[in-house]
Amino acid sequence: MLGPNKIGLKIILDTFDPRPGGAWRYVQSDREGNQYGFHGVYHGVSPPDLIIDTFEFEEMPEKGHVSLETLKFEKMSELRTRLTIHSVFQSVADRDEMIRGGMEEGD
Numbered sequence: 001m002l003g004p005n006k007i008g009l010k011i012i013l014d015t016f017d018p019r020p021g022g023a024w025r026y027v028q029s030d031r032e033g034n035q036y037g038f039h040g041v042y043h044g045v046s047p048p049d050l051i052i053d054t055f056e057f058e059e060m061p062e063k064g065h066v067s068l069e070t071l072k073f074e075k076m077s078e079l080r081t082r083l084t085i086h087s088v089f090q091s092v093a094d095r096d097e098m099i100r101g102g103m104e105e106g107d
Helices: 092-100
Strands: 010-016 023-029 035-046 050-057 066-075 081-088
Touching: 035 066, 066 092
Parallel strands: none
Antiparallel strands: 010 023, 023 035, 035 050, 050 066, 066 081
């Protein structure tokens, strides 16, 4: 699942090119028709357990609030995988803005 755990939220995967230098982009839509875009660039891809990419929320008040993410996948069983994401922000203010938006809890 990508994004908030809210009923009625739909996600459109616009771009998905998981290789170093490749890009990703998706758009979330709520029941009222509001859309929220997110995009980034892949910097490192080591299947099956590591991805390094950038993350940018397109609706931030000012552009340029990019974070660097490390995504680690750990196989727990045949049907379960643990995903751990470590995000590094350019400033404490950028981090705090993302937390206010619900990023910390996936809300």
